[in-house]
Amino acid sequence: MIYYDIGEYAILVHIICFPEKDIEYLQEFKKLVFSADMKVVYTVISKCKTLNPKYLVGEGKALEIADLVQANRASSVIFNHILTPSQERNLQRLFKCCVVDRTGIILNIFAKRAKTYESKLQVELAQLRHIATRLVCGWTHLERQKGGIGLRGGPGETQLETDRRLLRKRIRQINWRLQSIKKQREQGRHARSKANINTISLIGYTNAGKSTLFNNITSANVYTADQFFATLDMTLRRLYIANVGEVILADTIGFISHLPYNLVAAFQATLQEISHANLLLHVVDATNIRINENIKSVNSVLENIKKKEITTLIIMNKIDKLEYFEPRIDRNEENIPVRVWISAHTGHGIPLLLTAISEILAREMKQCTLLLPANSGKLRSNLYKLKVIQKEWNEPDGSIILNINIPIVDWKRLCKKEPYLNSFIV
Numbered sequence: 001m002i003y004y005d006i007g008e009y010a011i012l013v014h015i016i017c018f019p020e021k022d023i024e025y026l027q028e029f030k031k032l033v034f035s036a037d038m039k040v041v042y043t044v045i046s047k048c049k050t051l052n053p054k055y056l057v058g059e060g061k062a063l064e065i066a067d068l069v070q071a072n073r074a075s076s077v078i079f080n081h082i083l084t085p086s087q088e089r090n091l092q093r094l095f096k097c098c099v100v101d102r103t104g105i106i107l108n109i110f111a112k113r114a115k116t117y118e119s120k121l122q123v124e125l126a127q128l129r130h131i132a133t134r135l136v137c138g139w140t141h142l143e144r145q146k147g148g149i150g151l152r153g154g155p156g157e158t159q160l161e162t163d164r165r166l167l168r169k170r171i172r173q174i175n176w177r178l179q180s181i182k183k184q185r186e187q188g189r190h191a192r193s194k195a196n197i198n199t200i201s202l203i204g205y206t207n208a209g210k211s212t213l214f215n216n217i218t219s220a221n222v223y224t225a226d227q228f229f230a231t232l233d234m235t236l237r238r239l240y241i242a243n244v245g246e247v248i249l250a251d252t253i254g255f256i257s258h259l260p261y262n263l264v265a266a267f268q269a270t271l272q273e274i275s276h277a278n279l280l281l282h283v284v285d286a287t288n289i290r291i292n293e294n295i296k297s298v299n300s301v302l303e304n305i306k307k308k309e310i311t312t313l314i315i316m317n318k319i320d321k322l323e324y325f326e327p328r329i330d331r332n333e334e335n336i337p338v339r340v341w342i343s344a345h346t347g348h349g350i351p352l353l354l355t356a357i358s359e360i361l362a363r364e365m366k367q368c369t370l371l372l373p374a375n376s377g378k379l380r381s382n383l384y385k386l387k388v389i390q391k392e393w394n395e396p397d398g399s400i401i402l403n404i405n406i407p408i409v410d411w412k413r414l415c416k417k418e419p420y421l422n423s424f425i426v
Contacts (some may be wrong), residue, residue, distance in 0.1 A: 011074045012043045013065065015020060015081060028257075028290070029080040029102070031207075035228040037110050041072045054178070055094070056087050062094055069095050078105055082258075085134045102258060103130060109229050118181050125174045128167055135163050141371060182272070189276055198247040198361055200239075201274045204283035205294040206254030209317040213283060213344035214251040217354075229254060235275060241354065244361045245405070250277070257297040274302070279311050279360060286316040286341070314339040315353065320346045327352050336360065366411045367404070370424045374398030379418055386410060401426075 010033060026045070031041060042243065046061050054061040056079065059162045065077060076098040077091065083101040091099040100108070107130060110123045189199075201212045206228045214220060218237040233250045250273050274280065280302075286295060304401075319325045320343035327349025330339035337356035342349030372380060380400060383389050388406040415421050 008037075008039055009041045009074050010038045010076045010078050011065065011068055011335050012040055013057065013077060013079045013081075014043065015079075016045065016047045023321065025257075025290070025340065026080065031230050032105060032109070032256075032320065033078060034104075037084070037112075038076075038078075041074055042068050044068065054087065054090055055081060056081065056091075063090070066095050069097055076100055081323070088134065103304070108228075113229055121174050121178055122180075124128045125171065125178070128171050128174070130166070132167050132171075135160055135167075155308075178400055185272065189273075197278060198241075198244065198288050199250060199273070200247055200277040200279045200281060200357065201250045201252055201277040201300060202283060203252055203274060204254060204315075205285065205288075205298055206256050208283045208285045208288075208294075209256060209344045210283045211251055213281075213315070213317065213342075214249065216344050216347055216350060218249055220251075227426070228256065241361060241403075242269075242358045244358055244365065244366075247278075247361070250274075255298045257293065257299050275310075277355065278309055278364065279313065281315050282312050283315045283317050283344075283358075285318055287318050310365075313337060313356060313360060316341045317344050319343050329356050336363070363406055366406050367406055368425050369426045370402045370404060370421075372400045372402065372424055376424075378401070379421075382414070386414075 006011065009190055012029065014029060026043075030040060030043070044061070046057050048058060051060055057065070061405060068074070069077060074097060077095055077270070079099070079101045081101060082103060083091070083099070088099050088101065107123070107127050108174070111127065114120045114123045168246070202214055202402050204210050214235065218239055220235065220237050234253070237251075239247050239249045241247050252271070252274060282295070282298065284291060284295060316339060319327065319341050325341065328341050329337050329352050330341075332338050337359055340349065340353045340356050342353055344350075363418075374397070380402070383402065383404060383406075388404045388410070389402050390405055391403040393401040
């Protein structure tokens with residue numbers, strides 16, 4: 001992976017140009033920089049109606065920032081916006097230090113936090129795609145190569161072309177390796193599907209408390225910290241849910257507003273786990289002022305990856321930081337749980353959460369008792385293959401009584417093969 005040499009001391013630049021770029025958004029940006037283990041020596045807030053195509057900020061403001069860099073001996077200037085390659089080059093020449101935009105700082109955090117082989121490949125792929133748009137080294141030391149006796153020197157391969165070729169080669173290698181990992185994950189999902197094991201995915205804005213909740217429910221030991229993108233690696237654990245049985249709980253990476261497209265594209269292999277889930281637990285920080293904006297940011301990413309409409313349960317977390325607030329379940333008109341208020345840190349409300357999950361998944365299951373005649377051995381065998389039989393009795397006349405708990409989808413599929421199946425229900 002590539003680590004950007006952005007130093008330790010930074011000057012932040014925040015431009016108030018659009019309504020959504022409010023003060024809370026600036027606070028989030030500061031926390032993002034803090035998560036990159038950097039110290040903020042100065043924050044520049046600029047108001048403008050139009051963005052400067054050369055420096056993003058006005059030329060006068062750019063010169064002012066250059067003076068601040070020298071006065072504070074800053075090692076980098078970080079913009080809370082997306083810079084074009086030409087803007088980044090112009091600013092670096094003016095400031096004479098490293099210039100990083102919002103995408104660059106997120107990539108730097110990801111590079112530091114990636115632990116598993118898959119996440120390291122995904123981050124490197126995002127970095128290479130980002131760097132590919134910023135290659136400017138057109139060195140000419142290879143332009144006078146001689147081909148042999150009697151041949152004149154002519155244009156050879158420039159360093160820029162060499163770098164592009166090496167980048168394309170490395171990107172192909174990473175894509176090939178990620179495809180292999182994707183196939184392994186698909187095999188795992190296929191095996192869980194054959195065993196009728198439901199999958200639940202934890203999703204949400206970064207630092208909303210997903211990993212803390214995951215550890216609380218599953219007794220896992222996933223790393224947690226009060227910072228953005230504390231964990232990048234997806235973790236799977238088995239969990240028993242009443243009236244449903246064993247399920248797989250997946251802890252996924254957190255989202256953030258204006259998540260770089262390269263990162264969304266690079267993490268498709270991991271995000272596929274979300275698109276195949278039976279239930280999504282959307283963890284929300286109930287104490288965050290930008291709660292509605294954070295929910296919209298997560299939903300916007302989900303719209304790009306969900307192949308089907310997946311049932312989602314909102315988890316309002318961190319109620320221990322709210323005064324006089326007790327855990328509860330909010331329901332819709334059909335009495336279905338839609339929101340649960342809990343504290344993953346203290347454990348308050350966790351039993352209510354498990355109850356809500358049980359109710360939702362049980363609605364997707366069909367529980368019934370079948371009275372099968374003695375000559376229904378093939379149907380009984382198919383039910384055993386599906387692993388849906390909970391209890392079985394044999395009657396004196398040779399008939400069989402079965403208690404089954406089967407997913408609605410499998411039940412409908414079975415009814416098409418066995419038209420008289422409903423008549424066996426007692």
